[in-house]
Amino acid sequence: MKWLSLLTNEWIKIFSRTRTWIFLAIPIVIIIGIAVYDKVTTDVEVNENWKQELTQTVKDDQKALDDAKKNGDNAIYIDSLESAIKQNKYAIANDISPYETTAWQFMKDMAFISSLIGLFVIVVASDIVSNEFAKGTIKMLLIRPYSRWKILLSKFVATLGFAFVMWLVVIVATWLVGGLAYGFGGMDQSYLITADDGQVKERLIVEYVFANIGVEFIELTTLVAMSFMISTLFMSNSVAIGVAMFTLFAGNIIVTLLANKDWVIYTLFANMDLSVLIDGQNQLVKDLTLPFSISVLAVYTAIMLAITFTVFQKRDVKA
Amino acid sequence: MIGGIGERMTTHTLELKNLTKKIKGKTIVDDLSFSVREGEIFGLLGPNGAGKTTTIRMIVGLISITDGDVLINGDNLRGNFEKAMERVGAIVENPQLYDYMTGYKNLMQYARIMPDVTKERIDEVIELVDLKYAIHDKVKTYSLGMRQRLGVAQALLHRPNVLILDEPTNGLDPQGIYDLRNYLRLLANNGTSVIVSSHMLAEMQMMCDRVAIIQHGKLVRIDEILNQEDETEVKVHFQIEGDVAQAKQVLLNLNEDLNVTESGQELIVQTADVRFIAELNKQLVLAGVLVVGIQRKTKTLEERFLEMTKKGGDLNEVAVPVNK
Numbered sequence: 196m197k198w199l200s201l202l203t204n205e206w207i208k209i210f211s212r213t214r215t216w217i218f219l220a221i222p223i224v225i226i227i228g229i230a231v232y233d234k235v236t237t238d239v240e241v242n243e244n245w246k247q248e249l250t251q252t253v254k255d256d257q258k259a260l261d262d263a264k265k266n267g268d269n270a271i272y273i274d275s276l277e278s279a280i281k282q283n284k285y286a287i288a289n290d291i292s293p294y295e296t297t298a299w300q301f302m303k304d305m306a307f308i309s310s311l312i313g314l315f316v317i318v319v320a321s322d323i324v325s326n327e328f329a330k331g332t333i334k335m336l337l338i339r340p341y342s343r344w345k346i347l348l349s350k351f352v353a354t355l356g357f358a359f360v361m362w363l364v365v366i367v368a369t370w371l372v373g374g375l376a377y378g379f380g381g382m383d384q385s386y387l388i389t390a391d392d393g394q395v396k397e398r399l400i401v402e403y404v405f406a407n408i409g410v411e412f413i414e415l416t417t418l419v420a421m422s423f424m425i426s427t428l429f430m431s432n433s434v435a436i437g438v439a440m441f442t443l444f445a446g447n448i449i450v451t452l453l454a455n456k457d458w459v460i461y462t463l464f465a466n467m468d469l470s471v472l473i474d475g476q477n478q479l480v481k482d483l484t485l486p487f488s489i490s491v492l493a494v495y496t497a498i499m500l501a502i503t504f505t506v507f508q509k510r511d512v513k514a
Numbered sequence: 515m516i517g518g519i520g521e522r523m524t525t526h527t528l529e530l531k532n533l534t535k536k537i538k539g540k541t542i543v544d545d546l547s548f549s550v551r552e553g554e555i556f557g558l559l560g561p562n563g564a565g566k567t568t569t570i571r572m573i574v575g576l577i578s579i580t581d582g583d584v585l586i587n588g589d590n591l592r593g594n595f596e597k598a599m600e601r602v603g604a605i606v607e608n609p610q611l612y613d614y615m616t617g618y619k620n621l622m623q624y625a626r627i628m629p630d631v632t633k634e635r636i637d638e639v640i641e642l643v644d645l646k647y648a649i650h651d652k653v654k655t656y657s658l659g660m661r662q663r664l665g666v667a668q669a670l671l672h673r674p675n676v677l678i679l680d681e682p683t684n685g686l687d688p689q690g691i692y693d694l695r696n697y698l699r700l701l702a703n704n705g706t707s708v709i710v711s712s713h714m715l716a717e718m719q720m721m722c723d724r725v726a727i728i729q730h731g732k733l734v735r736i737d738e739i740l741n742q743e744d745e746t747e748v749k750v751h752f753q754i755e756g757d758v759a760q761a762k763q764v765l766l767n768l769n770e771d772l773n774v775t776e777s778g779q780e781l782i783v784q785t786a787d788v789r790f791i792a793e794l795n796k797q798l799v800l801a802g803v804l805v806v807g808i809q810r811k812t813k814t815l816e817e818r819f820l821e822m823t824k825k826g827g828d829l830n831e832v833a834v835p836v837n838k
């Protein structure tokens with residue numbers, strides 16, 4: 196019958212909650228706050244004399260590197276110092292200021308906001324099924340002439356829609372705030388990366404920003420599917436929120452602990468942070484590539500959705 | 515409705531065939547079969563835990579059916595859920611609504627997904643359950659009775675021809691109960707089958723055409739309820755302090771044909787007329803008899819119910835105030 200009306204209903208339910216608007220407002224407030232803070236505190240002198248500044252940094256890093264080598268410190272630490280030194284030298288030689296902020300540079304810097312969005316999406320996704328069980332409203336919904344899978348699908352699509360809309364709103368807001376604060380130019384601006392072979396390379400910031408926007412959609416889809424599954428299995432939003440947040444935030448720690456195991460690349464944790472794979476910087480597990488990780492996430496998402504729909508279809512509703 | 519002229523046989527809108535529910539090896543609904551006719555109010559009566567709600571949950575597809583079938587308007591719930599549920603309206607236990615939305619927006623949720631619910635229909639239903647004054651308030655501010663009214667409203671929105679109400683009077687005030695009962699009768703007269711569950715005898719007796727008595731998940735029997743005019747079974751108990759025989763004489767002096775019996779400190783008179791009861795009371799008091807209590811007991815169903823379910827105690831006693 197009118198499946199789209201089911202979707203409309205879910206959409207209305209999401210946006211009838213004050214919480215939803217707060218979730219939308221928080222990232223925007225943070226972004227504006229950071230831009231304002233940065234504008235107020237940034238020392239224009241330093242920006243103009245960035246080459247001297249950077250030369251000093253290189254010297255300091257070199258000293259730290261020597262010490263670290265003498266003390267036989269952690270290899271990762273030594274690597275990171277070496278690559279920082281190389282990058283800074285390259286920057287000085289090729290006249291690429293790391294301090295020049297534009298709308299795009301700002302968007303790249305603000306990419307961490309996506310974790311916050313992940314968090315809010317987990318809350319909404321966990322709630323949209325389990326809250327209706329907790330409040331008993333689910334039974335008013337399931338006695339309608341719609342198969343259960345249609346009702347669950349409407350909830351899934353609505354949450355996904357919410358996640359995407361939220362992400363897009365934040366992207367546009369970041370671009371606007373960044374543009375107003377630092378100017379809208381900088382499409383051709385580069386940043387530096389250290390490739391696998393140790394060479395320093397230039398990459399376009401815009402490329403990173405758009406790749407990041409894209410992979411975040413994929414991550415959000417997996418997060419929604421996971422929250423959905425847990426909240427359907429346990430009918431509890433707190434369990435769902437807990438497990439999903441654990442996967443999102445504690446995932447890195449677990450991956451670090453298991454980094455030397457071959458099978459770690461097949462775990463969900465290891466593949467949840469796609470943005471590090473865009474330019475291969477700060478990558479925890481070296482063997483991962485973007486296409487591989489996306490495939491793994493797709494498989495996990497499909498399995499989680501299959502479990503969710505099967506369980507939901509058969510569940511006795513005693514709410 | 516385009517009904518075949520001449521073939522005026524009873525149509526059954528809801529049929530339960532050997533319906534069984536087992537949860538963890540425990541049989542909660544046991545081989546339950548009955549059919550509800552078009553245009554009748556059908557009661558499910560049973561003590562707490564009899565399995566009424568469980569039966570209703572199966573009928574509306576909230577829980578799986580262990581065995582047996584449910585046919586709604588001829589469609590088997592197990593095979594064709596969407597078709598079967600199209601003309602069903604229901605409240606299962608307490609109606610739970612979205613607290614964070616207004617009553618109106620709650621109704622809109624259901625209006626949107628049911629066929630042919632116009633804006634006029636929504637207003638009409640709101641009027642009907644007498645909730646116009648609060649319909650634009652958030653549901654979290656509603657009282658229990660107001661929620662119940664909103665629950666009834668959502669169940670009626672799409673003009674179901676099978677209306678299932680689990681304990682619908684729960685939380686309603688006397689006016690609300692009275693209105694509901696009248697409205698259900700009106701719906702039934704227009705061809706809707708109404709299924710109500712309750713453990714309150716008086717309510718069932720006043721509301722229903724037929725009542726299925728259920729105990730331990732089993733159907734004990736189905737009773738036809740006598741018409742309201744035919745209330746010869748209603749008895750009034752006068753509790754007397756002092757000489758009961760003398761009091762009986764007072765009443766007999768008033769009307770020789772009066773059906774009066776003595777029972778301990780009580781005089782039992784068979785009548786349903788409230789004015790007449792008041793008159794009898796007045797005469798007793800005038801004659802100096804001390805009347806300490808008057809109770810109207812609607813018998814038949816109660817007696818049967820208690821007999822069937824083998825429980826003691828008068829479950830249904832309506833006390834009438836005494837004017838001393």
Ligand SMILES: Nc1ncnc2c1ncn2[C@@H]1O[C@H](COP(=O)(O)OP(=O)(O)OP(=O)(O)O)[C@@H](O)[C@H]1O
Nearest residue numbers: 513537542560561562563564565566567568569713
């Ligand atoms: N999930 C369950 N697991 C085990 N037993 C259950 C479950 N749900 C219900 N029961 C049992 O089934 C029986 C019938 O419960 P049900 O809610 O259908 O009774 P009811 O007739 O509606 O009672 P009431 O008048 O109190 O509403 C009860 O004994 C109850 O303990």
Ligand SMILES: [Mg+2]
Nearest residue numbers: 566567607680
């Ligand atoms: Mg019940």
